[in-house]
Amino acid sequence: MTQFKTILVTGGAGYIGSHCVVDLLEAGYDVVAIDNFANAVEDEEGSPALQRAEEITGKPITFYKADLLDKPQINDIFDKHNVDCVIHFAALKAVGESMQQPLLYYQNNLLGMLNLLEIMRSHNCYQMVFSSSCTVYGEPEHLPITETHPTGSITNVYGRTKYFIEEMLKDLSAADDKWNIISLRYFNPVGAHPSGLIGEDPTKEFTNLMPFMAQVALGKKPVLTVFGSDYNTPDGTGIRDYIHVMDLARGHVAALSLLSSSHIKLRVYNLGTGRGVSVKELVSVFERVTKTKIPLKYEARRLGDITAMWADATLAKNELGWTTRHSVEEMCTDFWRWQTMNPNGYPKKIKKSVIVINGKS
Ligand SMILES: NC(=O)c1ccc[n+]([C@@H]2O[C@H](COP(=O)([O-])OP(=O)(O)OC[C@H]3O[C@@H](n4cnc5c(N)ncnc54)[C@H](O)[C@@H]3O)[C@@H](O)[C@H]2O)c1
Known part of the structure; x- marks a missing residue:
């Protein structure tokens, strides 16, 4: 096996992608990033x-505005x-949108992946880290969730695209021994780079808890709606395994080390802290570290939402040598720094408007 030099990052202008790129550059890799700006901010020079x-790393990134559905371009x-x-x-990745526009999600996520795998194969590149999600587990049968927990009984289209891709990767690796793939099942990424320079800034409508909470703290939204206060949990609100985005980013660097040193064919790892935190707990930590008050409004549970989920991340610890380092306090502090800066x-x-007078602009 040879040491990797150039890593192509798809979706590099997005939330997790941009944080991971920082860690890749700091680990000494050359980064080629692509993004079509479906859910990332674009400026005159490309991706801010x-x-x-x-700026953070002092290292250059090669960037292309490109769409995975445009095969010749890729x-x-x-x-x-x-x-x-x-x-x-x-x-x-928006669950609600995926239910309204399933074909959009199947086309973008599945066809995008198919195009990518075919192009990789034709260029003799068989190494991949794939962004999967804990959503592939559906309603947990046991907690914490290990990688051997059954997958596939999922209640939304977005989650099914992740599940279908994982199944596709199994078939691919069974059929062709050359592939060397790690699928990382993320739990709930939150937080931002500690510099406050990069963070989460989706261009599509979002309902993610932490960005929403920060908007309420800034006074941009009046109240944080909590869906479900009657779950079978100690405080009645849902429990998730929140993970700092920089811990998640480091998990990718660890995955690259394993792929470059061993031919493992296909392996799956949970990336989570192993600790469940309720919505109410997260809100109270956020209020404490940011010295703000978040008004809450309780509404009925959303269909398909899960009561409680947290990871068993022992496999990632044993095989990738990876564990999380950041606390819930740091997740909130770093996110708040990004939001306030x-x-x-x-x-x-800024979209330039063109004024047309008598047919001349
Ligand atoms: N954020 C989470 O809570 C979470 C949890 C589990 C898994 N994931 C997965 O992690 C990955 C990254 O998530 P994120 O939170 O950074 O989302 P994100 O939306 O910020 O980033 C995804 C990026 O991909 C780009 N993109 C989408 N379709 C494209 C296409 N056809 N061609 C080129 N670029 C395209 C978008 O413009 C966006 O910048 C996704 O695959 C997501 O499903 C995210």
């Missing part, structure tokens, strides 16, 4: 998130670079 990642990028491994973040997120591209 990636420009800031360059093929050209692989022709130009000697890609050793792909980290595949690019996907649409950038209350409107990244600077947005």
Whole structure:
């Protein structure tokens, strides 16, 4: 096995992608990032998130505005670079939207992946880290969740795209021994880079707890709606395994080390802290570290929402040598730093309006 040099990052301008790029550069990799800006901010020069990642690390990133559904475009990028491994973040991820527009999700997430795998194969690149999700487990049969927990009984289309891709990867690795793939099942990524320069700034409508809570703390939204206060949990609210995005990013660097040193074919790892935190607990830590007050409004449970879920991350510890380092306090402090330094997120591209007078602009 040879040491990797060039890593192609799909969805690199997005939330987790941009944080991971920082860690990849700091670990000494060359990064080629692509994104179609479906859910990331674009400016005149490309991606402000990636420009800031360059600022943080003092290292350059090669960036292409490109869509995984545009096969010739992606093929050209692989022709130009000697890609050793792909980290595949690019996907649409809004659960609600996925239920309303299933074809959009199947097309983007499944076809995007198929195109990528075919292009990788034609360029003799068989190494990949895939962004999967704990959502593939559905309602847990036991807690904490190990990687051997059954998958597939999922209640939403987004989650099914992750599950179908994992199944596809199993078939691929069974059919062709050359593939070397790690699927990372993320639990609930939150927080931001401690510099406050990069963070989560989705362009699509979002309902994620921490960005929403920060908007309430900033006074941009009046109240935080909590869905379900009658769950069978100590305080009645849902329990999740929140993980700092920089811990998650480091998990990808650990995955690359394993892929570059061993031919493992296909392995799956949970990336979580192993600790469940309720919505109410998270809100109270956030209030404490940010010295703000978050008004709450309770509404009925949402269909398909799970009572409690947290990871058993022992396998990642044993095989990737990875464990989380950041506390819930740090998740809140770092997210708040990003939000207060950038209350409107990244600077947005100003659309130039063209005034037409008598047919001349
Ligand atoms: N954030 C979470 O809570 C979470 C949890 C589990 C898994 N994941 C997975 O992790 C990955 C990254 O998530 P994120 O939170 O950074 O989301 P994100 O939306 O911030 O990043 C995804 C990026 O992919 C880009 N993209 C989407 N479709 C594309 C296409 N066809 N071609 C090129 N670019 C495309 C988007 O513009 C976006 O910048 C996703 O695959 C997501 O499903 C996220």
